Amino acid sequence: MVEGLARRLDAADTVYLTGRDPGRVAEAAANMPRTGARVRGELLDVADPGAAARLAEVIEERHGGVDIVFGNAVMRVGPDDDPRAVLDEYTQVNNFGTTRLMRAFTPLLRDGGRFVVVASSLGTLHHLAPVLHDRFDGLTTLDEVDKQVAAWRDAVLDGSAAAGAWPGFINIPSKTAQVAAVRALAGERRAEDARRGILLAAACPGMINTPTSGLWWDVSGAPSPAQAAVPLLDLALGPAHPDRYGRLVRFGKVLSWKPGT
Template sequence: MPTALITGASRGIGLELAHALASRGYTVIPTARTLEKAKGVAANGDGFVPLELDVESDASVDTAAERTKAMGMKLDVLINNAGVFPMPWSQEVFDKAMNVNLRGPVRTMRAFAPLFTDGARVINVSSGYGRLTHSSPAYRQTITNCATVDEVLNNIKFDAKDETMKGTNHPAYKISKACLNRVTQIMADDPDFRSRNIKVFACCPGWVRTQMGGPNATRSIAEGAASVLALVEPKDEHVSGGFYRDGEPISFE
């Protein structure tokens, strides 16, 4: 029986994914910032192994990985779904967006990598807002020039004077998702991942009617989750390191 771990699984797309994968015969590890919230996912069904995991905390992520290993479990699928959608352009908001939307998935990938099965799939839930066209020329160049994950983590700084980002909606969210996309590209070329046929994808679920997306969004939660599910068992045309919506490739640019 394959196993899938989902971050941010207590509501919205993450909750939908948890139940969809359980119905497909997966053992699902739904994670949330508290064990109580993670257990709530499993309240109405079997096949769940709830786990506390706060993507903002190195210690929490490491502990979750250690507990998964202690249970003798391996991961066939990791879905980095947890995210935030902050508004203003400020240092505090930028740091929050980067810690959750970028560093969170990196923490999780690194901590759980030893537990991936050969042929495992990592799906980073990104956004069309992560396309580089939504970033300023300066950020676009800096992100594109990053050749390693650590460069993405360390080289992308808050620039209070960037007029393009100051004048756009959800600027910190856009930058954090653009960085996550770049990490996806870099991790797909990781020698260990390549030798074990581990595939890494970025996925846009679309604008979804969740607590984060709001009531005016154009897609249902089920439709957003379906975009992610299309990559759980990828087809030959799904290239590791690619960016997809509804199973179809979209541009990083």
């Protein structure tokens, strides 16, 4: 995604490639193409409660604001992992990490800016039992989203989640909460963002041929990461279609949030 973004931008632009392993960040940044925008590696561990805010402060000092942000952090989980053993760290990265990034960087968006949370088509109420829909539907603030994520996490940890109809595949509630976070923040920002031409959306890249996905499914025929990044880049660099604002988008099409919509 960073490579594709850098190729589409100009030499005067800067693309930040972030991660929590300094060696991997440096290596990845060094291997980026020398055409298009400059790629700069920067440490960011979204599981650290203050890290996103600290990086946002640094980038604001350097550039005055941001034009495009992708929230793409994810913790790898395999079929053999016990949800009770991994869920605390998992939510710190995937969910609280996402809302921290949103709080830190959406105030820095310039006119015409884009903030895209990379989520999944599994992140809709279609994949949750109806009795759970009100946990994530109609939330109006990121604090409310965080509260529901914490309640789900605690229910998994204390063993009560199974009786509450929560799915065993933890990716589903996690991704649903990510989309709910986008919807909640969009509700707060909609009028001002429309005036300023800003797009806030969630995006599903579809199945991708990666080692992590290969633990769960046969991904031999799935697109490569570079191929899967193209629709996300098109979303971020294309027009800010009003119908996509605050919604989950897959391959340019808006996905319904719940049955009957």
